[in-house]
Amino acid sequence: MFNFFSPTNIFLILSKIQKFINSIFFPILIVSLVFALILSPSDRVQGDAMRIMYVHVPSAWLGLACFSAITILSISAFIFKIKNFFYINKSLAPIGLLFTFLAIVTGSLWGEPTWGTWWVWDARLTSMMVLMFFYISYILCFKFIKKEQLMLKVSSLIAILGAINLPIIKYSVDWWTTLHQPASIKLGVSNSIHSTMMLPLLSMLLVLVLYGALIFLMKYKTEIIRIKKKSIKRL
Amino acid sequence: MITNFIFMNGHGIFVWSAFGLVLISGFILYFKTRKTLKKYEKEFLLELETLPEAKKKHVLENSKIANKILVENSKTN
Numbered sequence: 001m002f003n004f005f006s007p008t009n010i011f012l013i014l015s016k017i018q019k020f021i022n023s024i025f026f027p028i029l030i031v032s033l034v035f036a037l038i039l040s041p042s043d044r045v046q047g048d049a050m051r052i053m054y055v056h057v058p059s060a061w062l063g064l065a066c067f068s069a070i071t072i073l074s075i076s077a078f079i080f081k082i083k084n085f086f087y088i089n090k091s092l093a094p095i096g097l098l099f100t101f102l103a104i105v106t107g108s109l110w111g112e113p114t115w116g117t118w119w120v121w122d123a124r125l126t127s128m129m130v131l132m133f134f135y136i137s138y139i140l141c142f143k144f145i146k147k148e149q150l151m152l153k154v155s156s157l158i159a160i161l162g163a164i165n166l167p168i169i170k171y172s173v174d175w176w177t178t179l180h181q182p183a184s185i186k187l188g189v190s191n192s193i194h195s196t197m198m199l200p201l202l203s204m205l206l207v208l209v210l211y212g213a214l215i216f217l218m219k220y221k222t223e224i225i226r227i228k229k230k231s232i233k234r235l
Numbered sequence: 236m237i238t239n240f241i242f243m244n245g246h247g248i249f250v251w252s253a254f255g256l257v258l259i260s261g262f263i264l265y266f267k268t269r270k271t272l273k274k275y276e277k278e279f280l281l282e283l284e285t286l287p288e289a290k291k292k293h294v295l296e297n298s299k300i301a302n303k304i305l306v307e308n309s310k311t312n
Contacts, residue, residue, distance in 0.1 A: 011303065098264055109249045219272075
């Protein structure tokens with residue numbers, strides 16, 4: 001079964017997926033932007049500032065999703081001894097960092113017109129900032145630790161420690177009194193967001209997922225080529 | 236109507252900055268990642284070129300990845 005995860009198999013599959021995403025990305029991006037900026041109604045209380053939600057919320061979701069994936073793959077790599085998962089993680093981390101950074105900055109841009117401040121040290125914002133530092137340390141660990149075994153151990157440790165922060169981010173708005181609003185969208189529960197806003201939100205989520213996938217595919221292909229280049233003379 | 240769309244009742248600066256930042260940082264990461272991938276592909280092909288002819292043939296016969304990179308680069312060149 002683990003032969004399926006061989007770099008060669010994955011490389012060939014990724015090349016096909018990359019071509020497919022390239023062909024559909026721009027039409028979906030344009031349609032989503034039209035929905036988010038023109039067709040969706042403005043909020044009764046927040047006015048047009050609410051439109052920032054269409055980039056802020058998917059960025060935050062994907063920032064959390066990438067780190068969750070990194071943690072799961074780090075643990076799996078240790079249990080099943082699949083080194084390939086570390087290369088996947090190495091490719092995922094910059095995408096997660098970008099989305100977390102965008103969630104923080106767009107949140108700040110949304111905060112000024114709605115809360116009257118760019119930043120407060122409340123639980124949600126602070127825990128997102130902590131997540132960004134975990135991403136940075138994870139990436140730096142791959143960059144600066146040259147001994148491979150040590151690098152794999154340290155990166156796994158960072159991933160597992162960072163995972164403790166994930167439920168704190170998710171439930172911070174329920175556990176503490178925060179300026180940040182509680183979640184409007186919950187799985188399996190009726191949502192407090194109207195369908196005219198939900199559709200652009202899901203559409204922008206799709207755009208960012210496709211974008212993240214595209215970056216991941218290119219980064220992971222780069223990793224595979226780097227490994228193959230080292231071993232080309234041994235073939 | 237266009238003025239309303241741009242200024243968004245005073246919120247335009249925040250909305251356009253947020254969307255602009257996402258698009259610009261997205262494009263920067265995309266082109267940086269693409270450039271790195273192309274650089275590694277070229278380096279890989281250069282490494283392949285330095286091999287003796289028999290060895291090169293052996294690599295191309297046994298490595299699907301080497302074949303794929305060679306095909307993709309010959310299409311773009």
